[in-house]
Amino acid sequence: xxxxxxxxxxxxxxxxxxxxxxxxxxxxxxxxxxxxxxxxxxxxxxxxxxxxxxxxxxxxxxxxxxxxxxxxxxxxxxxxxxxxxxxxxxxxxxxxxxxxxxxxxxxxxxxxxxxxxxxxxxxxxxxxxxxxxxxxxxxxxxxxxxxxxxxxxxxxxxxxxxxxxxxxxxxxxxxxxxxxxxxxxxxxxxxxxxxxxxxxxxxxxxxxxxxxxxxxxxxxxxxxxxxxxxxxxxxxxxxxxxxxxxxxxxxxxxxxxxxxxxxxxxxxxxxxxxxxxxxxxxxxxxxxxxxxxxxxxxxxxxxxxxxxxxxxxxxxxxxxxxxxxxxxxxxxxxxxxxxxxxxxxxxxxxxxxxxxxxxx
Numbered sequence: 085x086x087x088x089x090x091x092x093x094x095x096x097x098x099x100x101x102x103x104x105x106x107x108x109x110x111x112x113x114x115x116x117x118x119x120x121x122x123x124x125x126x127x128x129x130x131x132x133x134x135x136x137x138x139x140x141x142x143x144x145x146x147x148x149x150x151x152x153x154x155x156x157x158x159x160x161x162x163x164x165x166x167x168x169x170x171x172x173x174x175x176x177x178x179x180x181x182x183x184x185x186x187x188x189x190x191x192x193x194x195x196x197x198x199x200x201x202x203x204x205x206x207x208x209x210x211x212x213x214x215x216x217x218x219x220x221x222x223x224x225x226x227x228x229x230x231x232x233x234x235x236x237x238x239x240x241x242x243x244x245x246x247x248x249x250x251x252x253x254x255x256x257x258x259x260x261x262x263x264x265x266x267x268x269x270x271x272x273x274x275x276x277x278x279x280x281x282x283x284x285x286x287x288x289x290x291x292x293x294x295x296x297x298x299x300x301x302x303x304x305x306x307x308x309x310x311x312x313x314x315x316x317x318x319x320x321x322x323x324x325x326x327x328x329x330x331x332x333x334x335x336x337x338x339x340x341x342x343x344x345x346x347x348x349x350x351x352x353x354x355x356x357x358x359x360x361x362x363x364x365x366x367x368x369x370x371x372x373x374x375x376x377x378x379x380x381x382x383x384x385x386x387x388x389x390x391x392x393x394x395x396x397x398x399x400x401x402x403x404x405x406x407x408x409x410x411x412x413x414x415x416x417x418x419x420x421x422x423x424x425x426x427x428x429x430x431x432x433x434x435x436x437x438x439x440x441x442x443x444x
Contacts, residue, residue: 099198099262100153101141103191107160108137110251114167117244126174133163153199157192161212164188169219177227179241180248185216187252190259197266288358290336291343295358302355302367306415314375315415316366317422318346318404321434323362326400330393338400341391349382364402365419372408372439379404379437387435401435408440 115130140156164184171181192212196205286298306313320326320342327335339362346356346364359365368375382402389400405425407418425438432438 100195103195104137104141104156104160107164108134108141111137111167114171121240123174126171129167129170133167136163150199153195154204157195157199158208160195161188161192165216165219169223172223172227175244176241177224178245180245180252182220182223183248183252184255185220187255189213189216190256190263194259194263194266197263288343291339291358293343293347293356293358293364296360296365299355299357299365303415306367311369312371313409314366314368314370314372314379315407315409315418315422316368316375316379316404317359317419317426318364318366318402319426319430320362321401321403321430326392330396334392337391338389341389342386342400342402345385345389346382349378349385365422372406375408376406376437376439379406383435383437403429403434404437405429406437406439 111130111133115127115134118124118127118130136159140159143152143156165188168181168183168185168188172179175181189209189212193205193209196208200208286294288295320338323335323338326338339358342364343356343358346366350356350366350368353369355367357365357367366379368378383404386402387399391400392398403426405422405427407422407425409418421440425440429436429438
């Protein structure tokens with residue numbers, strides 16, 4: 085079973101709050117760490133960081149404007165960069181605090197992606213990448229010549245470096261997955277919207293059948309096909325009288341009911357189209373005998389529809405012009421031939437199927 089990332093739906097404010105609170109939790113860990121090694125300036129820095137993230141988790145969401153959220157994202161970036169630089173200068177490069185200067189970038193990209201316009205996203209991310217590069221480059225240059233301000237054992241440095249590498253890797257992985265999930269969700273919504281627009285463009289709004297303008301692709305397929313098929317053009321008998329006598333709502337009900345009968349009886353490969361007004365065009369693949377039997381069944385089922393008022397003493401009926409093509413013949417010519425058969429059927433008493441072999 086294929087896993088669909090687009091099914092994961094998380095509200096925007098939940099994401100913001102989770103990110104801020106998770107960041108606060110990491111800084112609580114660092115607060116304890118710096119208290120244990122008795123480096124109180126960085127411990128105080130982390131106290132301020134925890135307060136910042138707790139406040140941000142509530143003040144930036146859920147009803148904050150995009151400008152407010154943008155400001156908190158910048159504050160988030162500045163705090164991470166400040167902590168990465170100071171902790172690296174204090175503990176040295178080998179402690180791994182510089183890794184957060186890289187890990188913050190996918191987090192910032194994700195938050196900006198949810199919040200800002202494309203232009204602001206590009207500008208801000210460019211500025212953040214440049215800032216991170218300059219600060220970390222400067223810090224690394226300094227530490228090449230000078231040791232960290234606070235000396236601890238090499239074993240202790242190695243242990244905190246492992247933890248920082250794990251934390252940074254988890255952050256990058258988590259927000260890469262979140263970003264991919266967000267993109268998958270947006271693509272899924274876009275595909276759904278495109279399918280909806282395509283359906284609206286190709287189908288009749290009232291009956292749900294294809295509309296006349298959507299058949300260009302089918303025409304090409306019919307012209308190239310060597311398989312036998314039939315073209316049937318049907319017209320609801322005395323439809324104008326139905327509208328005039330019972331109203332347009334009743335007329336719409338008749339159209340929808342007739343379309344439902346047609347759709348129910350044709351195969352998935354066949355095509356039914358509202359040709360215009362009360363006319364329906366059907367393209368049915370197969371030999372003429374089988375197609376004719378199907379159209380006969382459709383005509384009989386339409387005659388049994390109970391959609392007109394009972395006191396009207398009349399039934400819905402439909403007349404069909406039926407044309408078969410087993411060899412090469414243009415689709416326009418086939419439709420014209422079906423229309424001629426339909427006209428003959430109307431003149432001969434209606435509620436009939438007038439058949440013609442288009443190759444005869």
